[in-house]
Amino acid sequence: xxxxxxxxxxxxxxxxxxxxxxxxxxxxxxxxxxxxxxxxxxxxxxxxxxxxxxxxxxxxxxxxxxxxxxxxxxxxxxxxxxxxxxxxxxxxxxxxxxxxxxxxxxxxxxxxxxxxxxxxxxxxxxxxxxxxxxxxxxxxxxxxxxxxxxxxxxxxxxxxxxxxxxxxxxxxxxxxxxxxxxxxxxxxxxxxxxxxxxxxxxxxxxxxxxxxxxxxxxxxxxxxxxxxxxxxxxxxxxxxxxxxxxxxxxxxxxxxxxxxxxxxxxxxxxxxxxxxxxxxxxxxxxxxxxxxxxxxxxxxxxxxxxxxxxxxxxxxxxxxxxxxxxxxxxxxxxxxxxxxxxxxxxxxxxxxxxxxxxxxxxxxxxxxxxxxxxxxxxxxxxxxxxxxxxxxxxxxxxxxxxxxxxxxx
Numbered sequence: 001x002x003x004x005x006x007x008x009x010x011x012x013x014x015x016x017x018x019x020x021x022x023x024x025x026x027x028x029x030x031x032x033x034x035x036x037x038x039x040x041x042x043x044x045x046x047x048x049x050x051x052x053x054x055x056x057x058x059x060x061x062x063x064x065x066x067x068x069x070x071x072x073x074x075x076x077x078x079x080x081x082x083x084x085x086x087x088x089x090x091x092x093x094x095x096x097x098x099x100x101x102x103x104x105x106x107x108x109x110x111x112x113x114x115x116x117x118x119x120x121x122x123x124x125x126x127x128x129x130x131x132x133x134x135x136x137x138x139x140x141x142x143x144x145x146x147x148x149x150x151x152x153x154x155x156x157x158x159x160x161x162x163x164x165x166x167x168x169x170x171x172x173x174x175x176x177x178x179x180x181x182x183x184x185x186x187x188x189x190x191x192x193x194x195x196x197x198x199x200x201x202x203x204x205x206x207x208x209x210x211x212x213x214x215x216x217x218x219x220x221x222x223x224x225x226x227x228x229x230x231x232x233x234x235x236x237x238x239x240x241x242x243x244x245x246x247x248x249x250x251x252x253x254x255x256x257x258x259x260x261x262x263x264x265x266x267x268x269x270x271x272x273x274x275x276x277x278x279x280x281x282x283x284x285x286x287x288x289x290x291x292x293x294x295x296x297x298x299x300x301x302x303x304x305x306x307x308x309x310x311x312x313x314x315x316x317x318x319x320x321x322x323x324x325x326x327x328x329x330x331x332x333x334x335x336x337x338x339x340x341x342x343x344x345x346x347x348x349x350x351x352x353x354x355x356x357x358x359x360x361x362x363x364x365x366x367x368x369x370x371x372x373x374x375x376x377x378x379x380x381x382x383x384x385x386x387x388x389x390x391x392x393x394x395x396x397x398x399x400x401x402x403x404x405x406x407x408x409x
Contacts, residue, residue: 001119001127002039003186004279005265006031007046007230008249010085012059015254015287016342018312021058026284027250028066031264034279035073038266042119042128043075046230046247047083047135047190053090067103077119078103082134083190083230106132109140112167116175126179128269131168131187131224135231136161149391161191162219169221184269187224190231193217196246197234217244225274226267235263235278242276250281255314255343258287286311293319294329301333310338318347368397 011024035043050059070078080103082088092107104117115134121127141160142153165187172185192214217239220227227244234257235248247265252258262281267274288311290300297317304311313334317326326346334341372393376386 001041001121001184001269003042003044003128003226003267003269004035004038004040005044005046005226005228005245005247005267006250007190007228007247008048008083008233008253009045010048010051010249010253011062012055013051013253015312018340018342020251020285021062023251023284024059024062027281028062030282030284031250032066032069032073034264035070035075038279040073040075040266041122042077042079042130043070044130044186044188044228045078045080046188046228047081048085048230049080049083049091050086052085053087055090067098067101070103071101076102076122077117079117079119079130079132079188080105081132081188081190081230082107084135084137086135088134104130104132106134108134109136109164112164112171113175115168116171118175126181126183129172129175129183129185131165131172131185133165133168133187133189135190136164151391158215158219161215165189165220169223173223182271184225184271184274185223186226186228186267186269187220188228188230189220190229191215192231193229193238195239196232197236198232217241220244225269226276228265228267233257234260235265243274245276251284252287255287255289258289287314288312289314289316291316291318293317294321294323295319298333301330301339304339305334305337308338310340313339313341313343315341315344316347317345369394 009024009027013020034040049063055063067078078101080091082091086107088108090107091105095105095107098105106115106117109115115132117130117132118126119128119130138157141164142156168187169185172187176183176185194214194216196214225243227238227241229238229244229246232246233249233253234246236246238244238246245265248260248262249257250262250264252260252262262283263278264281266277266279268276286309288304290297290304290313292300294317297315297319301313301315304313315330317323323329323346327344330341330344369390372390376389381389
């Protein structure tokens with residue numbers, strides 16, 4: 001069976017206030033064409049369909065219109081799992097209706113057997129077993145106990161994730177035995193594997209305190225012929241494996257992702273094994289970071305103007321000259337062009353302001369851990385008590401991140 005693995009669409013995401021619906025629409029149009037051209041029979045979307053738990057009407061329209069068009073493109077099955085940005089209840093709400101379109105949705109953790117999706121081949125016979133595991137939330141897989149440490153919480157969280165994937169894998173193997181064949185088993189997931197690559201501004205690294213919530217590659221059972229992961233925006237292999245992959249976000253979610261090669265992953269799964277091929281996703285909106293002194297910034301912008309294409313810019317001024325009217329100068333530079341500056345940062349002005357403040361710091365210069373450490377020092381908390389308090393603080397921060405990304409209205 002020919003499968004396409006994608007994830008992290010983040011429909012509805014804005015970039016420094018700039019809405020990106022046209023970009024999302026262009027990607028989904030391209031994806032329909034890719035499905036037709038490649039003869040894809042099953043599409044797997046491994047989480048973070050939307051950027052938040054209360055997507056706009058336009059974001060919902062793009063999603064549902066796409067699902068209606070998939071069948072017409074020759075794709076028989078779609079499997080969608082929720083990510084940490086998605087609202088489980090919102091995704092699950094139309095699941096019974098979507099099932100009539102052969103769209104299978106798993107919005108929240110369920111019993112192992114309920115996360116199995118059997119996909120039929122062109123003859124109507126079972127051709128593939130999908131372990132559709134959504135984002136596993138702490139509250140779903142770990143029972144809190146009084147007196148447990150931050151390390152205890154992290155260990156129990158990883159053990160819960162491991163146990164869940166083991167149970168789903170065992171259920172898939174049992175289901176395959178019922179059919180009396182050697183059906184391929186493909187698993188989906190939305191999580192952070194240790195060693196995974198992230199980039200600045202992708203919003204992934206900020207969800208984790210230390211290694212909390214990160215899992216090693218050995219948590220996944222060997223029975224999975226392919227593992228389709230979501231959550232990390234950089235397309236990558238897990239521990240170098242060709243059949244355990246993150247497809248990455250299909251469009252750049254930040255200026256830090258602008259230079260990345262964006263892909264979807266084509267998987268051909270049969271009784272003889274699995275083959276994998278990367279399909280590049282074209283760029284739909286150019287992003288560029290321009291940094292340096294004024295001469296370098298102005299020359300780079302002038303060169304971009306000559307290309308006469310739409311480019312969204314991040315400008316970071318790093319010159320020695322103090323420019324108090326940077327915004328005005330930049331507006332004059334791009335006037336009459338297809339360029340749009342979404343963010344401008346005047347590093348020289350920042351440095352000058354900080355120098356006037358002597359050694360004073362702003363909250364922007366400190367992490368949450370730094371602030372908490374300063375509080376401990378300010379209140380003269382004994383050193384022997386600080387370790388326990390820091391652990392409790394980190395656990396609280398992690399819980400706040402969990403609630404902030406839950407996305408329930």
